Amino acid sequence: MKTSEPILSLRNVRKYFGGVKAVDGVSFDVYPNRITGLIGANGAGKTTTFNLITGFYKPDEGDILYKGERINGLSLHQTFHKGLCRTFQISRELKLMTVLENLMLVPPDQSGENLLKTWFMPGVVRREEIKNRDKALSILESVGLLHLKDEFAGNLSGGQKRLLELGRTMMAGAEMILFDEPGAGVNPTERKTLAARIRSLVDNQNITVLLIGHEMELVMDICNPIIVMDWGKKLAEGTPDEVANNPEVLEVYLGGSKK
Amino acid sequence: MGLLNFFISFAVMATIYSIFVLGLNVQWGYTGLLNFGIAGFFAVGAYTSALFTMHMPTGALANYVTQAFGLGMPFLVGVIAAAIASGLVSILVGALTLRLGEGYLAIATLGIAESIRIFFNNESWLANGPQGLVGLPQPLHNLVSPQYYSYVYLVIVLIFLAVIYIAVEKGIRSPWGRVLRAIREDEIMANADGKNVVFFKMQSLVVGAMIMGIGGALYAHYSAAIQPGVFEALFGTFIIWTMLTLGGTGNNKGGILGAWIVWAIWSWSTYLIAKVVPASFATRAPFIRYVLIGVLLIVIIVRFPKGIMGEERQVSKF
Helix, strand or coil: CCCCCCCEEEEEEEEEECCEEEEEEEEEEECCCCEEEEEECCCCCHHHHHHHHCCCCCCCEEEEEECCEECECECHHHHHHHCEEECCCCCCCCCCCEHHHHHHCCCCCCHHHCHHHHHHCHHHHHHHHHHHHHHHHHHHHHHCCHHHCCCEHHHCCHHHHHHHHHHHHHHCCCCEEEEECCCCCCCHHHHHHHHHHHHHHHHHHCCEEEEECCCHHHHHHHCCCEEEEECCEEEEEECHHHHHCCHHHHHHHHCCCCC | CHHHHHHHHHHHHHHHHHHHHHHHHHHHHHCCCCCCCHHHHHHHHHHHHHHHHCECCCHHHHHCCCECCCECCCHHHHHHHHHHHHHHHHHHHHHHHCCCCHHHHHHHHHHHHHHHHHHHHHCHHHHCHHHCEECCCCCCCCCCCHHHHHHHHHHHHHHHHHHHHHHHHHHHCCHHHHHHHHHHHCHHHHHHCCCCHHHHHHHHHHHHHHHHHHHHHHHHHHHCEECHHHHCHHHHHHHHHHHHHHHCCCCHHHHHHHHHHHHHHHHHHHHHHHHHCCHHHHHHHHHHHHHHHHHHHHHHHHHCCCCCCCCCCCCCCC
16 A cells, blocks of 8 residues: 655654644655545544644654654744645635735735735736636636626625635645645535545645545545554554444543543 | 024924824835834934034033034034934844833833933033034034025925835835735734745834934924933824824825824914913913824824825835
């Protein structure tokens, strides 16, 4: 199964908040061109793990390696430039900006982000803007939001916000996308479409995905392998079948006595 | 003729205030930085240009006036120096305060502006303390007789306003402005989209402060006399907030409109209030205006939060 080098590796990563051991010595590898699932009960440490990988938090201990390079200590915008793009558990969008602007913001290193270039090199800025607008429009078309391009992002429905979020990850030109519960607040039909779109990102654009999921069908459907976390530790790791039949995992998910 | 002269000097001040409003709009309207310290940048700009363009006092005057230096440079050099000095001060302010959340930033900038004013007041060696500096040079003053000088100066300030307006619009409607607006909407999201939030906030603060510094210089050369009392928070900060809020936060045209309307209310209100209130209160009329500005700001925020114009739906246009 492990045919290539991992793209992302966590080595004994710890993060404590006071006495709370949010992430307590977690190690795992993520291999390229796969959808790796990260599941676990509420408070298991999944989102904290995402925050540690993307530089939103700094680990107290341990190492995070991205393509062999240690990335812990970088900040959120720096990990983005390394090729990691993340989404948020509760969708965030730039409310008083249009859907189109939300996407056109994303491409890194735009010349027009330099104020002096907007004054003295307008031609270069304009050419890039046209290129980015075309790209944003084609992404909006592919996720089915083209008719809402001039709408304020804050006015979208929950499901549409998830599609905008997906569009944003496509706009980033990232090599690896970390989805934090992409299916939350989305109805089952839309969720199936969303799953298919994430699948196609991996199949058609050589993107690697690490996905936190609560909806078991979505995770079991598209993720392989799956990593299970519990109380800040890695509980199990394997194919969907292995995980689904692991007695410890069943205990966490189906109840049982826990400290 | 008297009325026209009155209108021209009104227009000069309204134009200078429009420039301050554009600076605030960059910081607050587009980036969401609560800068309650406009008066500080106003003061730095005004004093810098004064010290760069005036000569050191000579003869008997030297017994009464102390100033750190007087370079006797041309007006334009003074204005540029004002922009640079104000920008440098804002880097210092930003380094101290930009990591603070909205409300704290407001308190910190308010305090810093007041400190700057008190500094100019107490440190007499720098710019003559409470008496301030009198007799700033006025550009092109030989062109017409002194009573018509406002006409010349109006053209000068309108040119400054036009250049600043175009420069700000160009920046805001480009990806630069898009990053600022993204920070205003959601800092964490802008950060997750790979933007260095602190760096862009600093740019916004500095650009806004440089514009305010230019406004300060233009004010100083127009009034030809400055003293620390001018740079109190009401006249130097909150009236500008009222202008932007009334005209439309996040809209440069709206902000300019707001500046003219509020300055009109301000200019005519002393006259009107003096007519309305009993004679024994007439000397207090100026203070009633303070209340007026405060009430106006509250009414706008509560009833018309978007102001007259508000932000356009699609700002990015390049």
